[in-house]
Amino acid sequence: MGSTTPRVIPAGYGRRRWLAGARPRPALALAAALATAGVAACSGADQPSPAPSAGIATTAAAGTAQGTAGAPARPGTLVAVTTQGALVRLDPGTGQTVRTLRQAGVVGDAVALTPDGKTVYYEVGAGCEHEIWRAGTDGGAPTKVASKGSAPALNPDGTRLAYAVQYIMATTSDCLPPSGNVAAGFRVVVLDLATRKTWQYPMPPEVAESGLPAPISHLSWSPDGARLAVSITAVQDNEGWRLALMNPSTDTTYFREDGSTDVPLAGVDPHDYYYSEAVFLPNGHLFAVRQCCDGYPPKTTSVDMSEIDPASGRQIRQVAVGLTDRGHTSLSVSADGHWLLYLSGADLQISQDGARPTTLASGFQAAAW
Numbered sequence: 001m002g003s004t005t006p007r008v009i010p011a012g013y014g015r016r017r018w019l020a021g022a023r024p025r026p027a028l029a030l031a032a033a034l035a036t037a038g039v040a041a042c043s044g045a046d047q048p049s050p051a052p053s054a055g056i057a058t059t060a061a062a063g064t065a066q067g068t069a070g071a072p073a074r075p076g077t078l079v080a081v082t083t084q085g086a087l088v089r090l091d092p093g094t095g096q097t098v099r100t101l102r103q104a105g106v107v108g109d110a111v112a113l114t115p116d117g118k119t120v121y122y123e124v125g126a127g128c129e130h131e132i133w134r135a136g137t138d139g140g141a142p143t144k145v146a147s148k149g150s151a152p153a154l155n156p157d158g159t160r161l162a163y164a165v166q167y168i169m170a171t172t173s174d175c176l177p178p179s180g181n182v183a184a185g186f187r188v189v190v191l192d193l194a195t196r197k198t199w200q201y202p203m204p205p206e207v208a209e210s211g212l213p214a215p216i217s218h219l220s221w222s223p224d225g226a227r228l229a230v231s232i233t234a235v236q237d238n239e240g241w242r243l244a245l246m247n248p249s250t251d252t253t254y255f256r257e258d259g260s261t262d263v264p265l266a267g268v269d270p271h272d273y274y275y276s277e278a279v280f281l282p283n284g285h286l287f288a289v290r291q292c293c294d295g296y297p298p299k300t301t302s303v304d305m306s307e308i309d310p311a312s313g314r315q316i317r318q319v320a321v322g323l324t325d326r327g328h329t330s331l332s333v334s335a336d337g338h339w340l341l342y343l344s345g346a347d348l349q350i351s352q353d354g355a356r357p358t359t360l361a362s363g364f365q366a367a368a369w
Helices: none
Strands: 078-082 087-090 097-102 106-113 119-124 131-136 143-146 150-154 160-165 187-192 198-202 216-221 228-232 242-246 273-280 286-292 302-308 315-323 328-333 339-344 347-352 358-362 364-368
Touching: 078 106, 097 131, 106 216, 106 328, 119 150, 143 187, 150 216, 160 216, 187 228, 216 273, 216 328, 228 273, 242 273, 273 328, 286 315, 286 328, 339 364, 347 364
Parallel strands: 106 150, 106 364, 328 364
Antiparallel strands: 078 087, 078 364, 087 097, 106 119, 119 131, 131 143, 150 160, 160 187, 187 198, 216 228, 228 242, 273 286, 286 302, 302 315, 328 339, 339 347, 347 358
16 A cells, blocks of 8 residues: 555546555546347347447437337336436336436446336435435335445345445545444345345455455345345556355355455456456346456457357347447346346446347436336
């Protein structure tokens, strides 16, 4: 750790920024997938190829939440957070705002919908560790769920909520814990929404003692609700990225120091490549963003968005090839696996059953259906 006075970068749209030591990590340019894409849980799609006009996405003009003839229906509820921090409900067919659920103050790239689409959980940028709130998608009154929390994720049946507790502005003196060790407070929490019972999963003690945290950027439950995919972002010098699979029933920490819970990087140099974010698909595979390269200074030279086998890291098929000049976050898959949604920068992209992704709307930092 150096002696340079740290700068404060608030949590904002897309990937969180973390600073530690004398060489703060620059904002990393991630990928925008503007290539042939399909939902990985569906069969029959060929290996995609780059779009003829990379960097230009068409606007979705056809299809509604009810679906066109012969096409699977889009999910009936779509929620998003604007880059100004407003929580809104969108028309899944047109991307137009149909209701504003909260005017301002919502942060992060994760929102979570209940299976019936009637309630949304979201992160509010209050305090050093933020807060988790929920609101009815019909405009019902919001309720605070957790006084400390970020990156909410609901299990498939909507009975348990996982979220992170971490110091969002970890280098400010006002947000340092009494011990001075920020890492000691980082953890994943699982909340039983009916009983309010919670389970805590901190960093491995031997890692936390180093003082460098492992910031949690995204959480995703497996289809059977037995595992959590934990996307961990770099804390310093663009190093420290990892994708861990934790079992809330047996694990005591949200990753293991020896890497035994990490998703492997198959077919590439694991010292260069990393997963920046991943979510579970209905078939138990992962939809993951894999890119090169970590280290300092950061240099993004390639990005793959693929369906992968979480046990081996083997690519099942490529979902999209991305550009390297913008963030690729807020991955979301419909319950039936037919519809994929994600953010390419601030553009909301959707793809159905192997079709090229289209831009549904723009100006967002988070979305889910």
